[in-house]
Amino acid sequence: MPDSFIPTSAELLRILPEIILVLAATLIMVLAPLVKGREQNALGYVSLYGLVAALAAALSGYFDPGPAFHQLILVDGFATYFRVLVIFAGILTTLASYQYLRREDADSGEYYALLLFSVSGQSLMAASNDLIMIFIGLEISSLASYVMAGFLRNRAQAIEAALKYFLLGSFATAFLLYGVAWIYGITGSTYLLTIRSVFERGAQTPGILLAGAAAALIFVGFAFKVAAWPFQSWAPDVYQGAPVPVAAFLSAGPKAAAFAVFVRVFVTALGPIGGRWEPLFWLSALATMLIGNFAALVQTNIKRLLAYSSIAHAGYVLVAMTAHSEIGTAAVMFYMAAYVLMNVGAFAVVAHVCGRQERFVELEDFAGLGERQPVSAALLTVFLLSLIGVPLTAGFFGKFYIFRAALQADLVWLTVLGLLASAVAAYYYLRIIVIMYMHQPAESAAELPPLRGALGAAVWISAAGTLVLGIFPSLILNFAGNSALLAR
């Protein structure tokens, strides 16, 4: 390791995706004042190209794995996987936002800049190998997304959502930081690998009791970000209040990145005390699945329904984490890819249907969509079937691998209860399909333009991905399986 603080070119290459994202965001900020009003929408292209370049950089990083910046960064298969995933979520969000912003007369370069900054934070989280780096990445990601939630300043709901998200998010992050401090106090380090080696000494470790407390505090921070019980209450309010594309983004990118660090911290650093934290995960996974699915049953607003559904899905992922095995990690990885595709896809269809100022976000507004917009309805059906977990969709294999991992870890009851909870979910997803195809549209139903352009691309890409992963899961499952063995 070089003793100098000047990074080598190899080290810079390992954070090339983040560099590209930040440069593109800065470029947008510089260009934005020079471009007038509605034409700022063109900056969406800069965002798109920046994200695609970052995606390429992230992919190429796979062929040059290794640490950088004194072990603060670690580029391995796991990091590459989640980097690609969060950048991909950023691409889908950019595509889904373009027409939405135009419709709301909110064309703005800032929006895309914030999006890029947020993605860069998530990408950094995916590649972090140190608690402080994780915290920095998390903050970069969160601060930008707080602003995005309240981006439509003239909408009271959005402002409220942003404020709630910000206050509660800061509150939870404080717990995370406190936990990091405790870990440092116990082990004398913030490097994940060093922390692990200390805990590997088992019961002789000084302060093993305190380690549990530290793990609990870190759990609070991450569980808040993924909206797991008992820290899920912010999510429905925020998703409902935020603009639809932002809700899509919040439910995808930040969640994927948070799960990446969740896994890395708990499996790598805190893996040796897995037996201690397993019951808490067990309880949280079960409660998250139950609350998400049961609360979704009574929702009449589609954004709120999807918010509860995304809580339930976080519960499924926690089931795989409870297994804390290699195939559990692989299952988390696969599920997040499936989840990003189907969830962003579903939100993108909502962004299409909701109309100006989101007038049509009640479930009954989807009545007769099968007739009015056969393509949108069919694609939304694909996403909903995948969210249920019907075979031939990505969601099926996602659930399959998660519950298989749980069974192999002897988590029989969690598997049984989880499957029952996911059966409940079929009810509210199918209800949307029933409304779309079997209910007559209301007289006041709006004329919708055809699903075209960038938004159409976002929906079609998500649908294609959902089906491809549902038929050929091995395309990414093999990669996930090979990368699931984290450094230890």
Add this chain to the structure above:
Amino acid sequence: MLHLWLIPAFPLAGFLANGLVGRRASKAAVNLIAIGSVVLSLLWVLKTLAALGPLEHTHIERYFTWFQSGDLRVGFDLAVDRLTAVMLLVVTSVGLLIHIYAIGYMSHEGGYYRFFAYFNLFMFFMLLLVMAANFLLMFVGWEGVGLCSYLLIGFYFLRHSATTAGNKAFIVNRIGDYGFTLAVFLIFLGFGSLDFETVFAAAAGRPVETSAGALTLIGLLLLAGAAGKSAQIPLYVWLPDAMEGPTPVSALIHAATMVTAGVYMIARCAPLYTRAPLALDVVALVGLATAVLAAIIGLAQTDIKKVFAYSTVSQLGYMFLGLGSGAYSAGIFHLVTHAFFKALLFLGAGSVIHALSGEQDLRRMGGLRKHTPVTFVTILCAAVAIAGVPPFSGFHSKDAILLAAHHHAPWMYWAGVATAGLTAFYVFRAVFLAFFGTYRGPHHPHESPAVMTLPLAALALLSLAGGYFNVPRWLEPMFPPAEGAHDALLVYISVAAAAAGISLAWLMYVARPGLADRLAGRLGWLYRLVYNKFFVDEIYDRALVRPCVEGSSAVLWRGVDAGLIDGAVNQVGMKARDAGSVLRLIQSGSIRSYAAWVLWGSVLALAALVLSRGAR
């Protein structure tokens, strides 16, 4: 790597192109895509086979793991051996001719692009079926061709009879496919793999089952699947109804290729059947019974396509008889020649129907040889081929089957010969009724365009000379050689039966035209029995369908579903919604209460982790 995947990929690309943008494309563009993709596929087959040469060993290409779960690994693997080579050539060449023919036949129909998109999709699944290197991938093709069959039978979906026929085909096939799936499960249980190579190698090491055992059960379940797809007793009832589809569909799917998938599958599983002689006997019996029954029903049909449909069922029965007699290569040989002459019969019938603006009833035809000479000559070629007149193609393959049957059990030979006589009779009955005598209908018949007659001519050539493709010799290394010496006397007898059938048809429908009706009048009840297809559909309806429907509606629907399940679900649903409503109370919307939740949650997490002694 010979890139075998390109063979099915071309038609798939054609399907995607026509399916997605065909609606807006011109007919010429749709034609170019549909025909072009099949031409490319055929060329790639030829290139591949040229590169593989004599194919001493199976050429397998493993692309990627489709999925893996525990011990089960299923790969996307394609393979070519001598059997597959035969199937590939038949499917792509006959498929290409029928595609070309369909340009003319479908030119006045709506949904032109949709038709060709489905046709291409069918080619994709059929090629996948014959190239798959494991049972599951084969099943994908198997179900895929079934789907295309359903879509194309119901192509005129505004016609009620067409949609019902589509449903019937689909549902009857479900029954067979259930057997197929069970067989696949058993194979995985017994052999721990679904790969043809592994399973057959393991099967080769097992003793021949003298009494019913696992292999016999697998063989019988596979037969159930084959009987569904290849229209054998008791599942043959869907095929005659399937004639509701456009005639090129009847030719390609319901005569030449898809319905032979069952024959191919049993031949493919020869290593299993060879060790389960009991199952093989059942194959032979089912085949023979089907051949006889369908031939008899074919005697009295008046719809030209129905005649040929029952003929297809009967000829498929022959193939099963060949397989069941242990002469796998003879069965495949008949599959090949049948693809030529039966496709030709259907396309010829289509040409006649086209000429008469949709008329299918033989009683309103007649004298057409003057109006549609090319169609007449080509159909005659097919008729002599199917009747088994030497030296045309059907003679060679039927002979091989009958000889094998004689070696297997002489009475099967005699039943087969009698059926051959019936075959010759009903085919020539149709030819004479349609083309001889005087025209009995109201239309002005006209010959079809060259785009339709040229494929007819090509198929006529194949029907006449196809017997000289020595398929049994080519397949010799794959299958145990068929036993039984070539007995000239047996050949003469079967030829005599064919001659007798043709002469009788001549006598009844050309020389003494009133004779047939008088005979039908004299044998009133027998004629009605045959004319009404032995009332099999009605018997199935009374014995199976209605009890199922009524039982389902009374017990399963009103009792179990509406009463028990709905009741329970509604109760659970109500309780669940109540639970959901309680959860709503937590969701007050106030930041302060949310923050309190975060705090209490943290306390809980801390307590859980500090107090936890570890779960394992």
